[in-house]
Amino acid sequence: MNNIRILFVCLGNICRSPSSEAIFRHKVAGTDLENKLTIDSAGTGPWHVGKAPDIRAQTACLKRGYTEITALRARQLQPEDKDNFDYILIMDDRNYNDVQERFNGDLSKVRFFLEYAGDDAPKYVPDPYYKGEESFNYMLDLLEAAADGLLEHLNKEIYHA
Ligand code: 4NP
Numbered sequence: 001m002n003n004i005r006i007l008f009v010c011l012g013n014i015c016r017s018p019s020s021e022a023i024f025r026h027k028v029a030g031t032d033l034e035n036k037l038t039i040d041s042a043g044t045g046p047w048h049v050g051k052a053p054d055i056r057a058q059t060a061c062l063k064r065g066y067t068e069i070t071a072l073r074a075r076q077l078q079p080e081d082k083d084n085f086d087y088i089l090i091m092d093d094r095n096y097n098d099v100q101e102r103f104n105g106d107l108s109k110v111r112f113f114l115e116y117a118g119d120d121a122p123k124y125v126p127d128p129y130y131k132g133e134e135s136f137n138y139m140l141d142l143l144e145a146a147a148d149g150l151l152e153h154l155n156k157e158i159y160h161a
Contacts, residue, residue: 004154005038007085008113009095013043013074016091016125016139018053020113022061022069024147033151036158042077044098049074054129060136077102082109089113092124116149117142
C-alpha cells in the first residue's frame with residue numbers, strides 16, 4: 001500500500017502526540033518509507049490549538065536530536081480524521097473514550113501506540129503535563145520504543161518483508 005496515513009493523538013497535542021510525531025518523522029526521514037507515509041498529530045481537547053509544543057517536550061526532544069518538534073502546532077481532532085487516516089494511535093484510556101465519542105463509536109482504526117513498543121511495555125503513555133522533567137524523558141523512552149515497533153510493522157506491511 002502506498003501513502004499510509006498515521007495520526008498520533010493525545011489530550012492536548014502539546015506533549016505526547018507531537019513528541020510522537022517528531023520522533024517518528026525523524027526515524028522515517030531518509031528511509032524508503034519517507035515518501036510513502038503521511039504523518040500528523042492532534043489533540044482531543046481544544047485548549048492549545050495553534051500553539052507550539054510544551055517547552056518541556058521541546059527541550060526533551062531537542063536533547064535527543066528530534067528537531068522536528070519545533071515546527072509543530074497543535075490542532076484538535078476532527079470527526080473526518082477517522083476517514084483521513086489509516087492508523088490513529090492514542091496514548092491512554094482517556095484518549096480512547098474521547099476518540100470514541102468524537103468518532104461516533106467507530107474505533108476500527110484506533111490503536112494504543114504502545115502496542116508497538118513490545119510485550120514488556122506498559123499500555124499507556126502517562127500524561128507528563130503536571131509532572132517534571134523526568135516524566136518527559138520517560139515519555140520519550142516509551143515513544144521511541146513504540147516508534148521503532150511501528151516502523152518495523154509498516155515495513156512489513158509495505159514490503160511484505
Ligand atoms: P498531552 O498533555 O495530552 O500529552 O499534550 C497535556 C497537555 C495539556 C493538558 C493536558 C495534557 N491540559 O490539560 O491543558
